[in-house]
Amino acid sequence: MEFIYTESELDDIAKKIIKSSSSKTLAFYAPMGAGKTTLIKALIKELGSSDNVSSPTFGLVNEYALASGELLGYHFDFYRLDNEEEAMDIGLDDYLASGGWIFMEWPEKIPSLLPNDVQNIKIEILDEETRKLTLA
16 A cells, blocks of 8 residues: 655544554654654554654654553664664563554664564655655
8 A cells, every 4th residue: 555645644644554554563664864753753643642752763762652641652763773682672572562552663673573463664755745655
C-alpha cells in the first residue's frame, strides 16, 4: 500500500497507517530528514497521547502514555547504535513484549532483533515537501 503526502496531510496519513497496519510494531526505513519523527509524532497524537514527541536519538527510547496514564508505547531511534547487543542491553525484548505500540527509527541497525510481525514502513523523499510512504 502506498501513499503520497505532504506535511499538511500527516493527520490523514497517520489515520491510514493505524487502520492499515498489520502490527503495533512499526519499523520506519527512510533517509535522514525524510520526516520519520514528524510522522511518528502524528501517529502518537492520533493514538490519543498529548505527550511531547521528540526523537530519542541520545536516550535511544522515549515512552508515551495516554491521558489516563496508561502506556501507549515506545519510540526508539537506533541511529547511534554500533551493534545489536546495545539494543539488547537497553532491554529491547521487554519493550517489545509490553503490548504497547512500538515505533522504530533506523531498524536496519538491528535486523536480527526485529519481530516477525513488524510492519515495515518505507518513506522516500520525492521533493522538498512531498513524501512517498509504502507499507510493506
